Amino acid sequence: NAGVTQTPKFQVLKTGQSMTLQCAQDMNHEYMSWYRQDPGMGLRLIHYSVGAGITDQGEVPNGYNVSRSTTEDFPLRLLSAAPSQTSVYFCASSYFKHGNTIYFGEGSWLTVV
Amino acid sequence: SQQGEEDPQALSIQEGENATMNCSYKTSINNLQWYRQNSGRGLVHLILIRSNEREKHSGRLRVTLDTSKKSSSLLITASRAADTASYFCATELANAGGTSYGKLTFGQGTILTVHP
Numbered sequence: 165n166a167g168v169t170q171t172p173k174f175q176v177l178k179t180g181q182s183m184t185l186q187c188a189q190d191m192n193h194e195y196m197s198w199y200r201q202d203p204g205m206g207l208r209l210i211h212y213s214v215g216a217g218i219t220d221q222g223e224v225p226n227g228y229n230v231s232r233s234t235t236e237d238f239p240l241r242l243l244s245a246a247p248s249q250t251s252v253y254f255c256a257s258s259y260f261k262h263g264n265t266i267y268f269g270e271g272s273w274l275t276v277v
Numbered sequence: 278s279q280q281g282e283e284d285p286q287a288l289s290i291q292e293g294e295n296a297t298m299n300c301s302y303k304t305s306i307n308n309l310q311w312y313r314q315n316s317g318r319g320l321v322h323l324i325l326i327r328s329n330e331r332e333k334h335s336g337r338l339r340v341t342l343d344t345s346k347k348s349s350s351l352l353i354t355a356s357r358a359a360d361t362a363s364y365f366c367a368t369e370l371a372n373a374g375g376t377s378y379g380k381l382t383f384g385q386g387t388i389l390t391v392h393p
Contacts, residue, residue, distance in 0.1 A: 206383035207365070207381070265322045266310070266381065270319040
């Protein structure tokens with residue numbers, strides 16, 4: 165199993181550009197989420213999904229869109245990138261049950277200049 | 278504000294010594310989880326302790342949870358240079374409606390350095 169796969173690993177964007185961070189999992193997990201990690205801030209939840217067709221906002225959703233058309237994929241879209249979105253982004257997934265292990269991808273390093 | 282706060286922010290020890298990291302949180306939880314992150318890599322789940330549990334072990338890891346003090350500790354015994362990493366606690370908040378599922382709130386992490 166590949167687990168949780170994120171692409172790209174590194175990306176540099178200019179302010180105002182748009183892009184999509186891809187996330188795919190092959191474990192048939194219902195739950196998927198996106199976090200961002202900033203220096204000294206820990207991880208913060210951006211958006212999450214409890215199943216195909218269902219998404220909701222986390223702690224820091226502004227500037228990001230998500231959709232969940234399939235169980236496997238959960239892309240994160242930046243419509244108009246801002247320097248404040250420079251961060252490391254992590255996708256995570258798990259079965260939809262309290263206490264289940266949450267699996268994280270390897271991260272996507274995004275720099276907005 | 279951060280739900281989980283970790284102490285110390287950085288810890289430097291010699292191989293063979295024990296490492297203890299602490300995590301405090303503010304509101305009721307379903308469970309508390311510890312993760313490890315090597316530099317430039319993703320997070321790896323280490324151990325989960327539920328709110329009705331007080332202690333769990335996994336290999337050289339020992340986690341305690343004191344819900345009355347809203348705190349947890351992670352003990353790594355007989356540390357190795359390969360244990361060098363950042364360690365994060367994450368809490369899943371309690372919510373009667375179940376909508377808190379999977380919404381982990383992370384602390385800022387403890388950077389552990391184990392010298393050979």
